[in-house]
Amino acid sequence: MLTSYAQAKGPSRLRMALFLGGVKMKIYKNRAFFLSFITILALVTIIFFSKPASAESPKEIRIGATVSMSGKFSTEIGPFKNLMEAYATAINTRGGIYVKSVGKRIPVKFIVYDDKSDGPTARKFYERLISVDKADILLGPYSSPVTFAASVAAEDNKVPFIAICANSEKVYNRGFKWIVCVIDAAPRYTHRYWDMIKAEGWAKTVAFVVEDTLHPQGVYRGAKKLADSAGLKEVSLNVLPADTHDFTAAIVKIQKESPDIVFVSANVPFSIAFMRQARELALNPKEFHVIHHGGVFQKALGAGAEGVVGQSYWTQGMNYGNPELFTEVMKRSGISLDDFPWAPAYMMAFETATQAIERAGSLDRKKLLTTLKHLKVMTIGGVVSFSENGVGTINTYPSQIINGQYHIIWPPDIATAKHEYPGSKN
């Protein structure tokens, strides 16, 4: 083709055509390079030359946090940025938080990033919250593994860090000084349930089904000891990976032992899959205890969830702290308590942070930490205070699904219904 062109048009035209073709090829090769380079330059400029927040005069109190809006924990906690913003709005409509050193009420602002349910990403964003956003105080991410990584940023930079849903003891046994947690350690998560079982005296044996992740394992270790103290014998233990789909082997094994209680220490998706198959294969203990049995669990199982006991931080009817504020915040955020039963724990963290700032009278980090460490504050879930290593005092209450509603069933002074178990109505 080229030869015939040259013959037709002459060599100079051919050279011209080749030159133009070559130039065009170069332009297109360079175009991709050029476009990429310009795009990258623009992006890097935005990142590095965005102005960091000024820390000079506190026009607002900055509370930094990450929320798992994507990744494996997003089904548990995804919309909680709305909860934080709703709390900020509720506090700001009341004038904000009083800071004595400034002599006035200052509005609150939450700065929230998506940690993708990933430790290193959380760690990076907490560094950003500290160094770029100049957060005064930090709230922890969801889950012990992510908190484990994220809290390193707070410790390195000496910023008070209030962990929320992270009760694995490993997080608090590293000698970190700047971390506290509103909730009690995992082994004590179900202590009120076992107190109730001991008081009632009807159960003698228990079978455990445990999801092989940090939090459920921690809860199981405590539950085993507590069950033992309550006089129950462990007749079966089944530790399963988080994404188990078939529970037949475990269910058949448990059926042989006929336990009084089947105790499922697991997150919601695991619990749903297990309970569904347990009902299909007619596993019928006197009671199922599923530690996380929120609204998603109930909707998925329908009548199969009836009578199941689990653990809740709060239900309607409990009168600690300021339940009206909590109800207002939940309504404003559009989050359903049944679907997201961790919301009360977050509310307790908000209340703790607010009280710490008010009582410290300053946004100075060292003062805030000292105040936190010695704090005793009434929240919607009860009194929050902290032990030497930062672990808190809030624990869950056993709650039962009765006629499709959640009721706290122990201790008697705050129970909203009586525990229904075989022989309870006699």
Added chain:
Amino acid sequence: MIQVLISGLFLGSVYALLAVGLSLAFGIMGVLNLAHGSLAVLAAILYKKALFLYPFSPWTFCALTTPIFLGFGFLLHLIIVAPFRNLSLSSSLVASLIASLGLALILEDLFVWWQGWEPISTHVTFTTFNVWGIKIPGLRAILLGMAALTIGLSTLFLKKTDPGRSMRALAQDKEAASLYGIDPDFTSMGALGLATILAGIAGIFYSSLYPLGPREGLDLTLKALFIVVAGGMGNLRGPAVAGLILGFIESFAAILFTYTSTDTIVYSLLVGYLVLKRSGSRQ
């Protein structure tokens, strides 16, 4: 033991359904469709929403949504296949992988915006039958039957119909198929349409048995990918059998070893099989 075997069969049927659609896409078009699982999640969401209007059974809803998913398949073809058809094998594989990954991420956010953050789990009540002491959950048994029927019909379609034969010819040799007058674009569009229908059915069945997060599409795809490669690409029988075997392995590994080591064992067997089967085959 027999109870575990039966449960393994039910579990395997869900995996088989997930995998066969992906096998078609990979085998016929050489496309690694990472949005395959997201289409299953989409079907689950549609089913959940539809249940608010009327108590459809899973199989009825599958039949009703077949044309819709066929349409989605055609649309998908325009995004992840058509633009890259003239690239080399390696480049088109990478480009379609990136495009389908992008699409999967977009769909994830759309799903969360549409149906919320909670896992998708449809509640369908069905009796459990007791046959000689073995418990057969009615829903799982019906879904097993439906899975077998779906795969059987799809296999018949591929073997006995002209469009099906065209798809198989395309999978074998694209250039030769074109020479015989087979339109590669139209045929591959049909193949992706069929793959999308199978993904939709898998999603509806899956959400009837297990909770499915709106962002779990990619996880589903990766599991299906394993089964496809172990069972062979471009046909339905291989991945179907591989899916069933995976179901059995998962169920039995739990009683032969511990549950915790099940995943390690399952994936080690799969990788070992791949290494032994494919080494030296230059495929």
Added chain:
Amino acid sequence: MLSSVIFTKGYHGIFVFSLIINGTMAVSYDIPGRSLGLISLGHAVFFGLGAYCFGILVSKGLSFFPALFLSLVLSVVGALIVTLLMAGLNHGYYSIATLGMLIIFQRLFETLESITGGSAGLYIPNSMSKLHCNLLAAFLLATTVACHALFSQSRWGIYSKETEASEEAAEAIGIPTRTVKIMCLMTAAIPACMAGMLHLARNSHVSPDSGFSLTLSITALLASRIVPVKGILGPLLGVLLITAAEEIIWTKFEGFNHAWFGLILLFAALYQGIDFKRREKISAAAEN
């Protein structure tokens, strides 16, 4: 601001460090990716191996540099075993097998709790200053780029190209294709192992999810291919683009973060298809 750009502390320090580590992963990924046309979904296996070897040795009491050298040796041995298993596979089978290896390592390291810390992972106190970590990481990236260039120019690079074109033909003319593959894959694995070690030294924490991370593998793959520029510049520009875009989206956008990122990937892929057609037209016009 400029001092933190020179990478010591704070968020910018971490960002730049991540950029360098991702760059190392992308350039090392590109070695077998370009030469042999192999698409790995498990490149993070080497990263995780390096991080955990280093972490376990430090937690047993070894100081920084001895732990670094010993963990390099151990992780390279581990990488060699993985490579020997994978070297016989091609195309889709290779991709899936590498993904399988990633999941196997993830699960294994979750199970061996007494050694690896289980799903919580390993925490080690700061063993090196942030500045030194970042400088070491920059040195590692420079070395990886040099290895990439040297490999491509060497006879092994040429043998790799011939192997990619046709393995049978390459064998027929006497090229030891299996050895070529192993050389190529190990040249990619070693920098990845070192990147893992430095990641742990800088961040103090690694878990099975973050060490054997599918996201990291896919980021390396994307960075290597997303910018249609050949040679070393491709992965370097790609990693800049992806890392910068991710940061902007996740810090400046309110919601739909994954969707925005997905759109970028979609456009980048579609651009490659359109760009190819344009180049075809130009070459056809040039010929005419």
